[in-house]
Amino acid sequence: MEYVVITFLCLGILLYFLLGGADFGAGIIELFTSVKNRSKTRKTMYQAIGPVWEANHMWLIIAIVILFVGFPNIYTTMSVYLHIPLLIMLIGIIARGTAFVFRHYDAVKDNMQEVYNKIFVYSSFITPLFLGIIAGSVISGHIDTEANDFLSAYIFGWFNWFSIAVGLFTVALCGFLAAIYLIGETQDAHDKRRFIKKAELMNVAAVIFGAMVFIAAQRDQIPLVDWVFKNTIGLSAIILASLSLILLWYLLIKGKTKVLRILAGFQVTMILLAISYAHFPNFIRLKNGNAISLFEAVGPEKTIYSLGLALLLGSILILPFLGYLFYKFQKKEE
Amino acid sequence: MDDFLAARSQMALSLGFHIIFSCIGMVMPFFMAVSHYKWLKTNDEVYKNLTKAWSKGVAIFFATGAVSGTMLSFELGLLWPKFMEHAGPIFGMPFSLEGTAFFIEAIALGFFLYGWNKLNKWFHWFTGMVVGVSGLASGILVVAANAWMNSPAGFDFVNGKYLNIDPIQAMFNKAWFSQALHMCLAAFTATGFAVAGVHALMILRNKNKEFHLKAFKIAAIFACIGALLQPLSGDISAKDVAQRQPAKLAAMEALYKTEKPAPLLIGGIVNEKDKTVKGAIKIPGALSFLAHGDFKAEVKGLDKIPENEHPPVAITHYAFQIMVGIGTLLMLVSLIYFFILLRKKPLLDKRWVLKLFVLAIPLGYIALEAGWVVTEVGRQPWIIYGIMLTKDAVTPMPGIAYSFYIFTAIYVSLSIIVTFLLYRQIKMVPYVYDQLKSSNKLN
Numbered sequence: 001m002e003y004v005v006i007t008f009l010c011l012g013i014l015l016y017f018l019l020g021g022a023d024f025g026a027g028i029i030e031l032f033t034s035v036k037n038r039s040k041t042r043k044t045m046y047q048a049i050g051p052v053w054e055a056n057h058m059w060l061i062i063a064i065v066i067l068f069v070g071f072p073n074i075y076t077t078m079s080v081y082l083h084i085p086l087l088i089m090l091i092g093i094i095a096r097g098t099a100f101v102f103r104h105y106d107a108v109k110d111n112m113q114e115v116y117n118k119i120f121v122y123s124s125f126i127t128p129l130f131l132g133i134i135a136g137s138v139i140s141g142h143i144d145t146e147a148n149d150f151l152s153a154y155i156f157g158w159f160n161w162f163s164i165a166v167g168l169f170t171v172a173l174c175g176f177l178a179a180i181y182l183i184g185e186t187q188d189a190h191d192k193r194r195f196i197k198k199a200e201l202m203n204v205a206a207v208i209f210g211a212m213v214f215i216a217a218q219r220d221q222i223p224l225v226d227w228v229f230k231n232t233i234g235l236s237a238i239i240l241a242s243l244s245l246i247l248l249w250y251l252l253i254k255g256k257t258k259v260l261r262i263l264a265g266f267q268v269t270m271i272l273l274a275i276s277y278a279h280f281p282n283f284i285r286l287k288n289g290n291a292i293s294l295f296e297a298v299g300p301e302k303t304i305y306s307l308g309l310a311l312l313l314g315s316i317l318i319l320p321f322l323g324y325l326f327y328k329f330q331k332k333e334e
Numbered sequence: 335m336d337d338f339l340a341a342r343s344q345m346a347l348s349l350g351f352h353i354i355f356s357c358i359g360m361v362m363p364f365f366m367a368v369s370h371y372k373w374l375k376t377n378d379e380v381y382k383n384l385t386k387a388w389s390k391g392v393a394i395f396f397a398t399g400a401v402s403g404t405m406l407s408f409e410l411g412l413l414w415p416k417f418m419e420h421a422g423p424i425f426g427m428p429f430s431l432e433g434t435a436f437f438i439e440a441i442a443l444g445f446f447l448y449g450w451n452k453l454n455k456w457f458h459w460f461t462g463m464v465v466g467v468s469g470l471a472s473g474i475l476v477v478a479a480n481a482w483m484n485s486p487a488g489f490d491f492v493n494g495k496y497l498n499i500d501p502i503q504a505m506f507n508k509a510w511f512s513q514a515l516h517m518c519l520a521a522f523t524a525t526g527f528a529v530a531g532v533h534a535l536m537i538l539r540n541k542n543k544e545f546h547l548k549a550f551k552i553a554a555i556f557a558c559i560g561a562l563l564q565p566l567s568g569d570i571s572a573k574d575v576a577q578r579q580p581a582k583l584a585a586m587e588a589l590y591k592t593e594k595p596a597p598l599l600i601g602g603i604v605n606e607k608d609k610t611v612k613g614a615i616k617i618p619g620a621l622s623f624l625a626h627g628d629f630k631a632e633v634k635g636l637d638k639i640p641e642n643e644h645p646p647v648a649i650t651h652y653a654f655q656i657m658v659g660i661g662t663l664l665m666l667v668s669l670i671y672f673f674i675l676l677r678k679k680p681l682l683d684k685r686w687v688l689k690l691f692v693l694a695i696p697l698g699y700i701a702l703e704a705g706w707v708v709t710e711v712g713r714q715p716w717i718i719y720g721i722m723l724t725k726d727a728v729t730p731m732p733g734i735a736y737s738f739y740i741f742t743a744i745y746v747s748l749s750i751i752v753t754f755l756l757y758r759q760i761k762m763v764p765y766v767y768d769q770l771k772s773s774n775k776l777n
Contacts, residue, residue, distance in 0.1 A: 050447075050448060051444040051445075051447070051448040052444055054396070054397065054400060054440040054443065054444065055437065055440045055441050055444055057400070057404070057440075058436065058437040058440050060404065061403075061404055061407060061433055061436065061437075062433050062437070064407050064408065065407065065426070065429050065430050065432075065433045066430070068407070068410070068411060068418055068422040068426065068429070069422050069423060069426025069427075069429060069430055070423070070426075072418060072419045072420070072422035072423055073419065075411050075418060075419075075422065076415035076416070076418055076419045076422075078411070079408070079411030079412050079415050079418070079729070080415050080729055080730060080731060083412055083729065083731050086408055086412060087412065087737055090404070090405050090408055090409075091740070091744065093401055093404055093405070094401045094402070094404075094405060094744060094748075095744075097400065097401040098397060098398055098401060098748060098751070100397075101393060101394055101397035101398075102394070102751060102755060104393075105390050105393055105394050105755060105759070106755055106758060107390075107755075107758040107759045107761070107762035108758050108762065150732065153731075154731055299422070299423035299499075300423055300499040302499055302500055302501060302502075303423040303424070303426060303427075303499055303501050306427055306430075306501045306502060307426065307427070307430050307501075310427065310430040310431050310434065311430065313434070314430075314431075314433065314437070317434060317438060318434060318437050318438060318441070321438065321441050321442075322437075322441050325441050325444050325445060328445070328449075328452065328453070329444070329448060
């Protein structure tokens with residue numbers, strides 16, 4: 001059963017990255033859209049993510065519940081030593097979700113709209129940045145559970161080149177996912193071109209920040225190169241991602257939208273796989289060289305059994321319903 | 335501010351805020367579903383507009399409730415890591431089920447809000463119902479997790495170790511039913527009175543009477559049924575607490591000395607230093623009856639409980655008085671309302687009744703919050719009753735006070751914005767829903 005639970009955990013993180021990420025990305029796109037195009041972008045975006053955004057963010061809840069029920073040690077270590085970035089991320093989530101709803105449901109459209117917009121776009125940037133920072137910190141090996149002073153215990157665990165580079169990389173990926181997603185959501189040829197351009201831009205940004213992640217890893221003495229290139233799975237994932245990148249650019253220039261989404265999702269999945277495969281099942285790497293592994297941190301048997309059962313049952317209920325939601329609100333072509 | 339106090343205050347603030355928002359998000363869908371049903375059955379446009387108007391409220395509150403709930407699932411760890419380390423695997427079952435219910439609720443809400451003119455009308459109605467039912471299920475599950483903290487079950491505590499963990503048994507702990515029942519009724523009562531009150535106010539101001547009267551009637555009936563059933567559930571809870579947590583019951587009633595029979599104290603000023611209560615009305619034997627169903631039974635006082643395990647008595651006592659006082663008041667309002675309904679008097683003539691409902695707008699929520707203060711403060715100094723002390727669970731990270739200030743600022747501003755939004759929604763009713771009969775322009 002623990003494999004079921006771990007699968008769901010990975011699935012939750014992956015789907016949150018893809019769907020929630022595209023969702024954050026929509027705000028990032030809005031942030032980097034010229035003022036004259038903003039209201040149009042906003043409208044397309046609202047139609048695209050309005051019905052699904054809350055469901056997209058449920059994946060985070062699923063992942064976090066799995067962590068605290070099934071792997072309490074991992075959850076509490078993160079909560080204690082990554083308190084500050086988690087807090088900032090939470091504030092981002094609150095600000096973003098509420099601003100998004102408020103701006104749509106304010107019965108009077110006046111200056112308040114600008115306030116909501118500002119909060120929305122900036123928190124759309126900050127939240128994935130800190131999500132990335134948290135993800136980077138977990139594998140960076142900078143978390144120091146033996147530290148005695150405030151700075152090394154609660155700050156340097158996440159405030160380092162590597163984590164921040166991963167944060168920026170995450171932001172670029174989110175923007176990229178969103179741009180690809182939005183291309184298929186608009187009928188307007190001009191809009192389509194704009195989103196294609198955004199996707200290209202974000203893709204370039206992702207490649208640059210991706211390179212920065214490697215440089216930062218080198219600087220912070222993190223064996224990222226070994227993880228990615230010294231095992232077949234990591235290597236093939238990276239090769240597949242790179243190959244599909246060529247195909248993606250070709251399709252982007254051609255303006256083919258349907259395959260693009262799958263391809264973009266595939267790339268991000270491959271990137272996550274490449275980074276995480278080498279040290280699976282280790283979840284948190286610590287400064288003293290130890291690591292907290294999923295298999296060691298796993299909760300008592302009965303807990304995992306009932307958690308796995310709940311997840312299986314839940315997915316029987318959730319997935320068809322969710323699939324229908326996406327289907328119903330995405331069929332634009334007819 | 336010291337870190338422990340800051341952590342407790344931040345948790346209280348976050349929960350206090352989340353409770354109100356999630357209750358509204360949990361109950362309003364049912365009002366909506368009734369109105370929606372009436373629209374489908376009668377084709378009366380007013381009901382359609384009412385459903386849409388309410389659904390906007392639901393959207394606002396659901397989003398706020400969802401993000402504050404997401405926050406809480408992290409805050410549990412951020413503030414109480416030691417608690418979560420041990421409790422997570424034991425009381426996690428309701429949380430994992432709640433995750434499912436919550437997910438379904440979010441999906442259904444997506445269908446409902448964006449499904450006008452796009453879905454089969456009965457499927458559309460059904461998705462609205464699903465929002466309500468899964469919201470209610472989420473509420474019950476979360477309360478079951480809280481009940482476990484009051485009534486730990488599903489494990490053996492041996493030499494500081496948590497062994498033989500059984501999450502199912504933990505979920506169905508002794509307190510889950512009484513707490514969940516009390517909470518659900520409270521949610522319906524408080525939300526019902528708040529919604530009915532706002533619409534009553536608009537009727538009194540002679541605005542869109544037809545619209546607001548229909549809204550008022552739907553909300554009021556839920557509120558009044560809830561308020562009338564609540565004392566029964568309160569009685570179940572009282573007997574339950576007397577048996578499981580005598581310290582909490584003693585604090586609720588500021589019963590410093592064990593007495594047989596024990597009197598019920600109404601009001602009074604508690605002096606925690608001298609362990610006395612001044613100026614309370616005493617009803618002899620009534621506490622014995624409430625706690626044990628027997629006017630002559632002995633009720634354990636705080637003297638039977640070690641001093642270092644005493645909950646804060648004054649806060650618990652006052653909160654309990656507020657809860658029961660308001661509950662009684664709302665029950666009386668409900669009786670008056672049913673009396674008028676039975677005599678088939680037109681409601682619009684009885685302006686004083688509408689005024690009563692206006693006065694009751696905040697009361698339900700005040701009682702609800704007071705009730706949570708009783709449960710949570712009354713459990714102190716324990717975080718897991720009898721097993722783990724709250725002060726042993728707090729995070730080692732210093733500077734929690736700052737995070738408390740930030741959270742206070744966020745919650746205060748969110749409350750202001752939400753109130754402001756609702757005010758604007760209600761103010762716009764005449765423009766959006768009444769004069770403009772062409773309701774397709776809405777979306």
